Amino acid sequence: MPKKAKPAANGQEEGPAPCKQMKVEVAEGPFPLNFDSPSGLFESLISPVKAETFFQEFWEQKPLLIQRDDLALATYYQSLFRLSDLKSLCRQGVYYGRDINVCRCVSGKKKVLNKDGKVHFLQLRKDFDQKRATIQFHQPQRFKDELWRIQEKLECYFGSLVGSNVYMTPAGAQGLPPHYDDVEVFILQLEGEKHWRLYRPTVPLAREYSVVAEDRIGRPAQEFTLKPGDLLYFPRGTIHQADTPPGLAHSTHVTISTYQGSSWGDFLLDTISGLVFDTAKADVELRAGIPRQLLLVETTAVATRRLSGFLRMLADRLEGTGELLSADMKKDFAMNRLPPYYMGDGAELSTPGGADCLLRGGQLPRLDSMVRLQFRDHVVLTVGPDPDPSDETREKVIYIYHSLKNKRETHMMGSEETESHGLLFPFSHMDALKQIWSSSAVSVKDLKLTTDEEKHSLVVSLWTECLIQVV
Numbered sequence: 001m002p003k004k005a006k007p008a009a010n011g012q013e014e015g016p017a018p019c020k021q022m023k024v025e026v027a028e029g030p031f032p033l034n035f036d037s038p039s040g041l042f043e044s045l046i047s048p049v050k051a052e053t054f055f056q057e058f059w060e061q062k063p064l065l066i067q068r069d070d071l072a073l074a075t076y077y078q079s080l081f082r083l084s085d086l087k088s089l090c091r092q093g094v095y096y097g098r099d100i101n102v103c104r105c106v107s108g109k110k111k112v113l114n115k116d117g118k119v120h121f122l123q124l125r126k127d128f129d130q131k132r133a134t135i136q137f138h139q140p141q142r143f144k145d146e147l148w149r150i151q152e153k154l155e156c157y158f159g160s161l162v163g164s165n166v167y168m169t170p171a172g173a174q175g176l177p178p179h180y181d182d183v184e185v186f187i188l189q190l191e192g193e194k195h196w197r198l199y200r201p202t203v204p205l206a207r208e209y210s211v212v213a214e215d216r217i218g219r220p221a222q223e224f225t226l227k228p229g230d231l232l233y234f235p236r237g238t239i240h241q242a243d244t245p246p247g248l249a250h251s252t253h254v255t256i257s258t259y260q261g262s263s264w265g266d267f268l269l270d271t272i273s274g275l276v277f278d279t280a281k282a283d284v285e286l287r288a289g290i291p292r293q294l295l296l297v298e299t300t301a302v303a304t305r306r307l308s309g310f311l312r313m314l315a316d317r318l319e320g321t322g323e324l325l326s327a328d329m330k331k332d333f334a335m336n337r338l339p340p341y342y343m344g345d346g347a348e349l350s351t352p353g354g355a356d357c358l359l360r361g362g363q364l365p366r367l368d369s370m371v372r373l374q375f376r377d378h379v380v381l382t383v384g385p386d387p388d389p390s391d392e393t394r395e396k397v398i399y400i401y402h403s404l405k406n407k408r409e410t411h412m413m414g415s416e417e418t419e420s421h422g423l424l425f426p427f428s429h430m431d432a433l434k435q436i437w438s439s440s441a442v443s444v445k446d447l448k449l450t451t452d453e454e455k456h457s458l459v460v461s462l463w464t465e466c467l468i469q470v471v
Contacts, residue, residue, distance in 0.1 A: 032073045035149065038157035038377060045150075045186070046231065054233075060184070060205060063198055063234040065224060074229035077190045080146055081166045083128075083252055086135070089143060090121040098413070101136040102127050105174040105241075108214050128168070128250075134175025137166040139412045140254070141338065147254070148408060152338040154258065156377035161337055162258045163412040169194070172246030179211045180239045183257035187233075189226035191252035192244065196232065198222040199239035205263070206237035226253065262329075270329045272314070277385070279317055281395075286310065327382065334380045334401035335420045338411050363470040365444055365459045367452055371468045372441040378403045379467060381433060387424075396427045404466050423461055432458060441471050 034040035043051055046066065049058075058064045068074075094100055096114040102124070104111045113133050115123065127133045141147040141164055154162040163183075168191075169175050180201060197220040202212065217239050225245065226232060234240065236259070244251040280286040294303060365371050373379070380401045387397075401422040410418060425433065431448040432455070447455045462468040 032070075032076050033150065035153060038153045041150065041153040042157045046233070058233060060235045063222065063232065063238060065222075065233075066231045067224075067227070068229040068231075070229050074227075077188055077229055080150075080188070080190055081137070081140055081144055081252060081254055082191060083135075083168050083250060085144075086124060086137075086168075087121045089137075090119050090124065092143070094119050099138055100124070101138070102133045103136065103175050104131065104133050105177045108177050110175075110177055110211070128170055132170045132173040134170075134173065135168040136175065137168070139163060140166050142409050142411055142413075145341075148338060149341045151256065152341045154256070155337045158258050159333070160258050160262045161260065161333065161412065162256060163260075164254055164256045166190075166252065166254045168250060168252045169242075169244040170250050171244050171248050174241065174243035176241065177211050178214060178217055178239055178241040179209065180206050180237050181257070182206050182208050182236050182260055184236055184259045185234050185238075186231065186256040187226065187253055188256065189228050189230045189232075189251075189253045191228060192249045194226045194242050194251040194253055195245050196222075196224055196226060196240065196242045198234060201235075201237040201239060204237045205235065207263070212239050267327075267329065270327045274327060274384070275314055275318060275321070278321075279314060283313070330380045330382050331399070331401050331420055334378075334403050334422070335406070335418050336411070337378075337403045337406060339403055339406040339408055340375055340378055362463070362466075365456075365463050365468070365470050367445050367456050369444050369459070369470045370441045371436065371444060371459055371463075372439070372471050373436055373467065374469050375402065375404060375467065376437075381437065383427070383430075398425045398427060398430055398433060400424070400433075400462075400465075400467070402465065402467060421465075423465060425458070425461075429454075429458060436462070436468065 032044070034044040039051065046054055046064070049064065049066065054064065095118055096102070096116065100114075100119050102113040102115075104113065113127055113131060124135065128135055141151045147164060151162045151164060167175060171192075178197075178199065180203065199212075199217040199219075200221050202216070203210070276286065291300075291303065294300075363369075380399075382399050382401075383396055384399050385396060399422065401420055403421070405421045406418075429449065435442050435447055444455050444459050445452070447458065449455045449458065459468060463470075
């Protein structure tokens with residue numbers, strides 16, 4: 001029988017090329033973005049640039065600037081977040097540090113002007129108007145439905161967490177000093193205008209955030225002003241700073257970011273432990289003890305050669321392996337991402353927890369039912385060691401993690417407690433699960449399992465987690 005999944009243990013540098021600028025007309029309508037699919041959403045976000053062109057020429061390589069003179073799109077962008085929204089958000093209860101930072105750039109350094117505790121709108125507006133402070137609102141998708149809708153689709157598209165921050169800066173002011181980030185950045189200009197300066201990176205594809213002194217960055221490689229409806233993309237490591245021009249209205253933009261900790265290096269670190277664990281079961285050399293006192297002295301040349309040999313052996317094994325052991329990156333993504341967006345029109349997930357139960361009107365599958373996978377983009381299937389030490393008969397099990405029960409309110413908040421949701425099955429169920437995953441619809445009685453009881457138990461378990469529906 002399936003069990004609820006338990007949480008697992010846990011050359012020369014080149015600067016960015018000039019931004020490519022485009023004028024684009026966007027079709028009129030209440031939603032200028034295409035929400036039919038994750039790829040459709042991303043294509044419409046960077047239109048008229050095609051996704052293939054974007055990933056070949058810009059992604060992780062150089063900035064892209066798309067300037068649009070389109071009232072419908074500018075109006076839609078403005079609806080995502082306005083300075084005036086802060087009044088109602090403060091009434092809901094937001095706090096300094098967790099939800100809002102108030103800051104200014106003074107002599108090339110960030111000066112934080114936060115108060116303690118709960119944010120009061122009148123004080124916030126006073127700091128904005130009189131101290132010319134920038135208001136940074138953390139993860140607004142927790143409160144703004146349309147940002148939830150956009151970011152949920154982008155998480156499906158990238159297969160990586162997608163966060164956001166809104167920056168509101170008064171005229172003639174700058175909130176942050178020159179710096180670079182460890183994320184891929186998409187800027188949407190919502191209100192007013194923002195003057196941007198981009199510089200050649202000192203650390204291409206940086207793995208951490210860092211402020212860079214003005215005397216180290218030289219002259220801007222690009223300089224431009226964003227207006228409502230415009231989009232800017234730049235890779236992690238791109239040094240940047242931005243200010244609101246004097247004499248104009250305030251500026252509001254949202255920074256949508258992704259691919260933090262999603263490099264090949266991160267993936268290698270995540271998968272190598274499982275590969276070593278699996279290989280050590282079959283290779284006695286990996287189970288042999290290290291030399292006496294190796295941990296007390298510098299690593300010897302002999303030990304280095306031995307490790308190099310093991311790494312070559314692991315590489316050979318990796319080439320021929322069929323299933324890698326469960327990796328934390330997959331589980332963490334499923335555990336921390338946004339739940340599916342729903343509009344509250346009766347199609348949403350509908351038991352007492354909100355988005356944590358059965359589809360309204362869902363039919364219980366029977367042996368003669370046809371079933372299909374749903375919420376495919378929100379489900380991760382992987383293989384790992386059996387977490388139950390009392391069961392010595394199964395060395396591997398199948399983990400199915402999903403994000404259907406995740407809490408939007410805690411998305412990207414870091415310190416908030418999260419838990420994994422899903423199921424685990426015996427490894428013998430792999431062929432049957434692959435049938436469900438690879439088919440548009442499959443008959444329960446045709447699943448590759450030994451008994452009808454196993455077939456029915458499998459689909460009922462998946463149905464209970466809202467992962468399949470009867471067609």
